[in-house]
Amino acid sequence: MHTDHKTTICHGCGLVLPDRHLDPPDRFNASGECWQLFSDLSCYTVSKQDPEFIHQYVVDAYEAQHVGGKTRNITVIFGLIGLYLALEKGYTGKQVQSAHMQIARVWNDWPRLEPPAPLACLTVLDVIKAPDGPEKNAMIHQWMAAVWKSWSDRQACVRETSDGLIGRAGE
Template structure:
């Protein structure tokens, strides 16, 4: 968190680690909005090239549209990478790329939820 909160360049990479960590550590007790926002954030980052600031703003916009979000089905496999892999990468470009790879691994773990997350996110954001 210290690394991403102190990251320069105005891209707010911190949002991406929040979404990856939240999705990878979800349990059946999590509120539907929590899992949905984490996956929507990963979708917007990875497939729509949103910056962390844009993802954060999208979360706010979606929350204004509705308070009812679908429950997310948890995956059997959480992805091959974890925050430990991110921390093992040297700070700078290597760590930033590892964050992206971690986000991809988590997003891929939820492949069964992609269609639903993408459809609802597009509807709520008019994209």
């Protein structure tokens, strides 16, 4: 994709943003400008202190949308497992968090996944632009669903892996 000196593209989610010369994050295949939006959103979701712990949802959506480069395999897989559990199993963010901890205890052989094509149609920017409150929560769910859909050729594998690991962790 063409970029000039006035904009920067995020190599994870494809977001094109005004170039503010921000350093890219250490752990994600993302532009500094995209990462800044995620940091802003994280401030909002953490400050909500909601029992559902919606913050976990935005972490997982962001992780699963920034595959490749510096992003570790475990990060992408955890993001995908989180999206699966939330969207298809109705897990709250809190429940996803504890599932992640269970899985980390029984599995450490994380495969490398190739980025999906085409990329998801929604990004962290769409969530930032939505008004705070119910509309933003709804957009978070739409973003999660869009990222999960972009991985359609991997969904069966994620379901199987996740169900198997959670079963083992519960033994």
